[in-house]
Amino acid sequence: MGTVTKALSLLDYFNRSRAQIGLSDMTRLSGMNKATVHRLLTELAELGFVEQVGSGREYRLGPAFLRLAALREAAVPMRELSLQVLHDLSDATSETAHMSLLQGDQLSTLAYAYSPVHGTKVTMEDAEVLTLHTTSSGLAVLAYSPADFVDRVLAAPLEAKTPDTITDPDQLRARLRAVRDTGIAEYVGGFEEDVHSHAVPIFDSAQAVIGAVAVAAPVSRMDDTLIALVRAEVKTHAMNLTRLLGGFPPDDFNRDIPA
Amino acid sequence: MGTVTKALSLLDYFNRSRAQIGLSDMTRLSGMNKATVHRLLTELAELGFVEQVGSGREYRLGPAFLRLAALREAAVPMRELSLQVLHDLSDATSETAHMSLLQGDQLSTLAYAYSPVHGTKVTMEDAEVLTLHTTSSGLAVLAYSPADFVDRVLAAPLEAKTPDTITDPDQLRARLRAVRDTGIAEYVGGFEEDVHSHAVPIFDSAQAVIGAVAVAAPVSRMDDTLIALVRAEVKTHAMNLTRLLGGFPPDDFNRDIPA
DNA sequence: ACCAACGGTTCAAATAATGAACCGACCATA
DNA sequence: TATGGTCGGTTCATTATTTGAACCGTTGGT
Incomplete structure (x- = not known):
């Protein structure tokens, strides 16, 4: 050494x-x-x-x-870092990976990466806006948000984007508890039909959630094998991105996935 | 080395x-x-x-x-405390306030705050590096630094950043004596032309100087009225910050401004 | 086809890092 | 007030790492 x-x-x-x-x-x-x-x-x-x-x-x-952290931040923008991680992640899973940041009470997509493996894939728009109660990224963010923020979001009218969107606050709260247990969020067809996605929150230096990394695939392709792969990969890549951005997961964040 | x-x-x-x-x-x-x-x-x-x-x-x-900057700030919230004081200070003076720390033989800007009052103002960069012989902050720090440190700094080649930069060691030493008399440093156009600034040193718990708080304004705006206001405000806010950071001014530090 | 500059590598010689023993100061306990 | 333990810090002969001139293979401009 x-x-x-x-x-x-x-x-x-x-x-x-x-x-x-x-x-x-x-x-x-x-x-x-x-x-x-x-x-x-x-x-x-x-x-x-x-x-x-x-x-x-x-x-x-x-x-x-x-001083050095300020220079680092000036030299390497968050979007570039996210793109690197998302590229790896979509490579590892052969599916679409994306990263979104909490802005107000919505998520705004910062970056995404496609995999060339499959002809059909989930596609994203630049700076696409996602709602919190319709996406796995939203659940991931809410699960680690302060209680009063969650209360405010769930008290507002919850629009159904698809027949599968969960609009019942109690049901959503149950989902958030599940997310906290596993450290990973899952949603099937809540934002668009035929999309099955998994998301893990991203934290800042004060251990507060700032967004989420997710992998999204067509429902038909998301079998048990892919689910296991995606969950493992999203988890590690999200942790990695949190670290690259200078953040720390909160102390109660589930570091090891229990299968 | x-x-x-x-x-x-x-x-x-x-x-x-x-x-x-x-x-x-x-x-x-x-x-x-x-x-x-x-x-x-x-x-x-x-x-x-x-x-x-x-x-x-x-x-x-x-x-x-x-990561390490976040841990440092969690252990010593120097930046956060400075920002509070600087915000007050720029409010009180309607001009740009900044705080810089001595690192090696330079100053590195830790934090700054702008006032919204004027359309034109002195602007700063994150982690901007200032030289000791070209800024009021530098003079404030040097005036309360150990003699051998001052000797070393003044013995090195002193680059002129502007036509108004003082590069003569004897002239600089005279300025340092003036700073010690009043407890406040002043510099016109030493680092950038058209900038007039006043600075007061910040001390640690061992009564050693660790940096300075300054207010900088365009030369044209710095008339006698503003000078009087700035000098009074910088002095009190800097003392306040020293105290907030757990420091003490040295015994010979001029506590009350003689007009 | 050429040349210069790039990032990176090699290995004997030069230099800096190492660590066991040792200070004086401090602080509980006796 | 003695005492034993621990603290931060220091010393210096031994040891291991760092150093640097020369050397790769590659790239990009002319």
């Missing part, structure tokens, strides 16, 4: 519940020699990557990250 | 106008050996601190910074 990796791997020991770490703790956590850890932390401190909290006390993450 | 410093100093060559850098360019910019730069970039890439844009193409800042 190179010295740079050793130094930067120290940063991984910081997290929300452990914002400050002392030299001895860091030595234990990393398994490295105390002198080594001290030298690395000192060097990181000079660069502003960590800082010492008081006088000769614990270390915490430094201010340099704010 | 330690290996870690070498690796992380590569990151400083990225900025808004140069978001992607190739291996050869980076070699030239850093003055290091190409093999060394390649190894360091590869190591940084494995950790997500940089990433390669296409297949065997240029490098850019990686996604790790978003």
Whole structure:
């Protein structure tokens, strides 16, 4: 392992519940020699990557990250990142993948990717607007939204886009509980007939939901084999996108899919 | 220079106008050996601190910074606190307010706030980098920095950003004495022409200067009335921010403005 | 067809990283 | 107030990593 990796791997020991770490703790956590850890932390401190909290006390993450994160964000727009992940995802599933962001009480499609494998596929429009109660992405977002927001959305008139759209608030709430249990949302024909989709929420740096990644296929093609594949792939790719965007799943987010 | 410093100093060559850098360019910019730069970039890439844009193409800042910046802000909500104060300050003065942190021998902009009152205003960029000898914030920081740091900064070549930039060390030292007398720094057109700004230093819990809060306005608008208002407001808001951040001004810091 | 510049690789020589032992300071407990 | 444990930090001979000139194969412009 190179010295740079050793130094930067120290940063991984910081997290929300452990914002400050002392030299001895860091030595234990990393398994490295105390002198080594001290030298690395000192060097990181000079660069502003960590800082010492008081006088000769614990270390915490430094201010340099704010500057570099701003530059990163300026250099790589969210849409480009989403497209990369969606391309992978549609490749892995051979179906249409898309990503949408919560805007007001609707979802607006940020990006999508098609697979060339099948002649028939679910197609999207640029910046297509989706409603929350008619799509798997909407259920994924609602399932991790604050209660008052969910209340407001479900109190409004819920229009049926198809005969299969769920418009009963109680039924929708039951679906949201199911989503929270599995970490993944499913909807058959709620927005358009003949479309079966699975969606996983995307979170921001404050662990709040900001949108969802979904895979959509024609109902006829979505058999048990494809369902298993799609669920696994959407889950991992969505987690990956959350990470790329600098976000964190909430602590109660179902990290491991129970089959 | 330690290996870690070498690796992380590569990151400083990225900025808004140069978001992607190739291996050869980076070699030239850093003055290091190409093999060394390649190894360091590869190591940084494995950790997500940089990433390669296409297949065997240029490098850019990686996604790790978003995660770490979020953790930093969760641990120390410096940016959020600054934004609150800056918002108040720009409201009170009807001009642009900004806060920057000392990083190495430069200032990096942490946050800023605009006033909606005037159509023309001084604009900022996210994470904009300011030099110490060209800005009122820089003078404010230098005036309360240790002598050896000031010596080092003033001994380096001082580039003129505008015709009004002060590049003579003796003249700058005279300005620093004036800053210490009043507790507030002033600069007209040192960084950009037509900008007149006032700045007050921010201190940490060890009474050491860590940055500055400033208000910047177009030269034409900065008349005696506005100057008096800005000086009073910057002073109180900066003191307030120092306090919010858990810091203390040094004992010789001029607490009451003598008009 | 050519040349220059690109990203990337090699390996002996040079250099920086390492770690066991050691400080003084601090803080409970005795 | 002694004492034992832990803290952050330091030292320096040993060791392992980093370094850099030269070298690939590839690409793109002339």
